[in-house]
Amino acid sequence: MRRRASLVLLAxxxxxxxxxxxxxxxxFPRLAKIxxxxxxxxxxxxxxxxxxxxxxxxxxxxxxxxIVQTLKGDVAASDRIEQTAGRDVVVWxxxxxxxxxxxxxVSEIPERYIFDAHSQEPVHATGEMVxxxxxxxxxxxxxxxxLTEKRDYTYFDAQTxxxxxxxxxxxxxxxxxxxxxxxxxxxxxxxxxxxxMPVKGITPESVKKMGTTRWYTTKRMFWVDPVTGAPxxxxxxxxxxxxxxxxxxxxxxxxxxxxxxxxxxDYVDSIVALVTSQRTLxxxxxxxxxxxxxxxxxxxxxxxxxxxxxSRRPGASARRPSSALSPAPDDGVVSGGP
Numbered sequence: 001m002r003r004r005a006s007l008v009l010l011a012x013x014x015x016x017x018x019x020x021x022x023x024x025x026x027x028f029p030r031l032a033k034i035x036x037x038x039x040x041x042x043x044x045x046x047x048x049x050x051x052x053x054x055x056x057x058x059x060x061x062x063x064x065x066x067i068v069q070t071l072k073g074d075v076a077a078s079d080r081i082e083q084t085a086g087r088d089v090v091v092w093x094x095x096x097x098x099x100x101x102x103x104x105x106v107s108e109i110p111e112r113y114i115f116d117a118h119s120q121e122p123v124h125a126t127g128e129m130v131x132x133x134x135x136x137x138x139x140x141x142x143x144x145x146x147l148t149e150k151r152d153y154t155y156f157d158a159q160t161x162x163x164x165x166x167x168x169x170x171x172x173x174x175x176x177x178x179x180x181x182x183x184x185x186x187x188x189x190x191x192x193x194x195x196x197m198p199v200k201g202i203t204p205e206s207v208k209k210m211g212t213t214r215w216y217t218t219k220r221m222f223w224v225d226p227v228t229g230a231p232x233x234x235x236x237x238x239x240x241x242x243x244x245x246x247x248x249x250x251x252x253x254x255x256x257x258x259x260x261x262x263x264x265x266d267y268v269d270s271i272v273a274l275v276t277s278q279r280t281l282x283x284x285x286x287x288x289x290x291x292x293x294x295x296x297x298x299x300x301x302x303x304x305x306x307x308x309x310x311s312r313r314p315g316a317s318a319r320r321p322s323s324a325l326s327p328a329p330d331d332g333v334v335s336g337g338p
Contacts, residue, residue, distance in 0.1 A: 006311065009304035017297030020290045028285040032146050033117035034090045036078040041070045042267050046238070046259025051100055054199040057248055059255040065106065067261060068097045071142065081114065081125045088117035091127075094142070096158075098257070106257065107194040111158055113141055120145045120229065122156075130158045131195050138163040144229035146282060148180055155184055159191045159216050172223065174232060175272045179223045188217045212245030214256065227279040227286075232272050236261040 049065040052058070077091040094111040109131045114123045122128075122137040129135055139154025155166035166184035173179070193204040193214050216239070223233040240256040248254055263271075 006304045006307035009300050009307065013297045013300035013304060016293045016300065020293040020297065023293065024286055024290040029118060031285060032282060033088055036073045036075045036090050036117070038071065038073045041068060043068055043264045044261050045264055046261045049259030050255050050257065051106065052242070052254060052256045054202065057254060062101045064101055065257065065259055066099045070095045077127065081123065085123055085125065089123050090115055090117045104198065106198050108196055109158065109194055130161055133161065135161050144224050146229050147286065148224055148226040148229045150180060157186055160186060160189045174223045177225055177232060177272065177276070179232060180226050182222045182224060183219065185219045186217055188215050191216045207247060210246040212247040213243050215241045215243055225275045225279060227282050228275055230275045232275050233268055234263055
């Protein structure tokens with residue numbers, strides 16, 4: 001029985017030992033992915049901020065400017081693109097809505113972001129756009145890959161419609177989580193005017209005819225959970241200017257918007273809580289189960305070898321009863337007839 005039990009334990013040891021790398025290198029890349037139906041909204045604020053008054057075409061300081069960022073998954077579009085892409089695809093319809101202190105719209109820029117559900121690499125398909133303009137993204141946007149590395153990444157900037165490096169600046173602790181800190185600086189760049197302007201009668205076309213252009217610069221900062229690749233905090237030192245043309249008095253320049261944009265505290269708290277729960281699932285596939293299976297396999301192997309060694313010891317098997325091997329006792333009675 002010990003020999004049979006040791007063989008069963010040996011088979012289980014081989015099974016769990018083989019399952020360990022399969023869980024990490026085969027199951028994880030296929031199971032860890034962004035759901036196509038995800039919905040998320042985030043509120044950021046600049047307090048105080050500088051904002052243009054289109055009535056006087058002069059900049060003024062205001063108590064706050066609010067930016068609402070919305071990400072909404074389009075499941076039907078994901079299914080349609082997957083048929084030709086041959087991989088799991090996520091389609092996010094994003095909207096950045098900027099509101100002044102009175103709640104009125106300052107600008108809004110819609111996006112359609114199409115990417116691989118597992119690696120977060122962009123997938124180029126019809127509909128990929130920023131503010132109605134077709135784009136071809138390179139690099140990531142909004143989210144880093146699972147198991148983020150300590151290196152620079154290429155990050156897409158929606159204002160300039162271009163990609164540039166975002167630099168890894170070190171490991172930090174944020175709200176009890178160990179995170180990677182990234183920075184990207186976009187120098188002053190001429191960018192398109194939003195399709196939807198806040199003042200009736202002013203359109204991008206009319207502004208362009210007057211010779212006025214829009215310029216933009218920013219320094220963006222992200223605190224990223226390296227396990228899930230999700231930013232748990234984001235900030236920007238953002239500045240926009242209108243320059244030249246007949247729209248501005250004297251043809252100079254005026255600040256259209258400037259401020260240190262920070263994620264609102266209640267949204268930071270909810271994102272940290274969500275990421276904390278999600279990172280447990282990722283660690284289960286990449287660390288807890290693979291290492292657990294490996295340790296279990298080693299323990300089962302040790303127990304199997306122990307039982308096998310005991311079964312091979314001299315005198316380990318039970319002896320037969322001596323009565324079964326000895327002849328019948330001689331009681332002096334002779335069988336047979338007289």
